Amino acid sequence: MGKADDKNQDPTDAIGPGEPLSPPVIRSETAGPERLSPAPEVFRHPFFIRLTHWINALCLLMLVISGFQIYTGRQWLFGRWHHFLFAWIFSFNGLVYVAYSVASGHLLKNLFPGWSDFRKIGSTLRDTLFFRHPKGAEAARYNVLQKTAYTGVVFILGPLILLTGLASSARGEAVFPFLHDLFGTRKRAQSIHFNLTILFIAYTAFHLLMVILTGFGNNLRSMLTGWYRIPPVDEGNEK
Template identity: 45%
Template sequence: MAGNVETDSPEAGQVILRHGAITRITHWSWAVALFFLLLSGLQIFNAHPTLYIGEQSGFEFKNDIFSIRAMQDAQGRVEGVTTIFGAGFDTTGVLGVSGPDTAPSYRAFPAWATLPSYQDLATGRVIHFFFAWIFVVTFFVWLLSSLVNRHLRRDILPSSREIRTIPQSIREHLRFRFRHDGRYNVLQKLSYAGVLLILFPLIILTGLTMSPSMNAAWPWLLDIFGGRQTARTLHFVAMLLLVAFFVIHIVMVIAAGPINELRSILTGRYRVSGEMPGGEFRK
């Protein structure tokens, strides 16, 4: 954000420059990259739809904690079963078995959730690693510039004073009342910090931990994540958290005024509302 181009307490109705160019460019670079990474990642997952804890995959012992399978029940009906920590759930129609009843397809994630839509691990990997490079380069551009221009300190990391306002901010969010002074509130800061400084590095490093060459270069990766298969599981969990973030992100954009929010992330320009002006919390 570059809210201080104008003043820290803009007048209601005033249009400020909210997002700097790097914020906007990296946002959309990530958005595109993550879209393709997600759908190609689900394609890759489908090649072996089981997650394990440890260094290796237990075929003759048990260390799996999650799987999506097509299984035949006693009546001979094939159903999709998703198993989480030993508990099985019938997910027929979406996970395990999907597609039309006349021509069901036995695959973990359905055709509409993968790239390509058909089973093609090779192409899934090609897409995944291409966009992984874009994702990682974008991350370093963002990290470096945010350290240099103090975006990180000023806009992302909450101050200890702000931390104390978390309960108040939660109450405001529950009532869908938002400050529109162009600055992030404390819950926004925490979620952005969580995504940018925890989930992004986590998903990059767990991805690298699956690379046999990177295991030779940086064997400590295996130590910090507890083995290649645990890293694969954490990579999947980080994906789920990013999807959850995306859903909340979109809901909040809609709740906060989609036109103004979209304009600000496209052009940087953001209209400050008079609802809760001055950057102060309404008592």
Template identity: 40%
Template sequence: MDAATTPVTLQNRSDSTPDLVYRTRLPVRIWHWINAISIFALLMSGATIFNAHPRLYWGKYGANYDDPWLIIGKRGQEGFLQLGSLEIPTTGLLGYTPWSSKAIPPLLTIPNYYSLAEGRQWHFFFAWILIIALITFVIYSIFSRHLKNDLALSSEERRTTRLWQDIKDHARFRFPTGAAARNYNALQKIAYLSVIFLLIPLVILTGLTMSPNLNAAFPVLLDIFGGRQSARSIHFLCAAALCSFILIHLLMVVLAGPINEMRSILTGWYRLPQRGKDLL
């Protein structure tokens, strides 16, 4: 990447002094936070909606008398998660806790009491924000070259041996230092690209496929996902994938230096980590 397209200001310092670089531009930072808030609100209000019928099916239909592939339920004071024929005890976490007998406990839902109607109001409000923010962000990313310069993988990064090395480095918590840390690393780019161009679009499309009015207007949606209940299942799998992304994303923030990372996503300024020094 050439300096002309990277807004790096404090260049050409010696390697011994930590460089502060301007890494994250304002529109990207604003989108990140709007997106973070909407995704949390959507996951938590989605949990309320899921609690109304905590069973997932494949196909065109699915209700109480049909075969679900996933159930979160309770038997007396014991919670369980049933996946096909596998049953996992989840007492205290899912299905049953001393404070709740809902599939997903109120600590993790919006609102923090059971109200399907209110959960839906929150869900659809933030769904609009997510969609508008995503479209705006993608348009911005294309025209500002954020996509090309910061997110797209270079031909070097796309090599299998290089990717394998990145995976091994990540597994050993060895992160790029110095000038190499100026840009997102390959795995980071893959994670961000998957969320922006795969996971969020998929969660939006499967969400729309659950709308009976949109099914009438765009029946192709049902063909793509194999029926409404399949779309609902994929919607929840996407939500689970987003949860894992968030967990790993936050873990990486902590491991890579939470203060530096938070400054970078709040102010844009990022201190390039140095080799051999403690991460902070």
């Protein structure tokens, strides 16, 4: 944006609720005495995406802690009541996220991988394995691995862990008898639920690792304010 009054524009006025990444809205700051080489920024995360993200983070932490205490029989801090409470908050929050993503176009535009994305899966996988992270405008978009992981967690892993959690309890199986046909015995449902929890932990650990490697401060800022600073091509990613 070249005009002086554009600098003070409210980010929420610069983009509609369904256009967080496509097309990107970029702003740049005028160089001041303390910022000789400012990088442009793109509005990456709308408010509801940021809100549901942090609610999910809190719920997952509480669910893992209470779940392992239930599994080991040492419910010294949290019990089954806490586990089910945060499970329902997590589920409702997920429904809000999906509803907003579909209604705003965020799902199809930015998260759901298309054929053009899958054509790049080989090069994207090599870049990820060798820690070659995208720079410039390419860094503002999700790659095919990110899109596949996000949609897989939202539409496969999330629903499965909810259903197996319900099937693991006698009350849940009584309210939803079809769960017995899906998973068999409660013991089997508990085993699947535990394995899915491990997958959730592994996904979260890798997600945090990539957040750190691709610029922790920049990624955290974008999830708090919505604005993501594009790493310059000649200077590398912000650390």
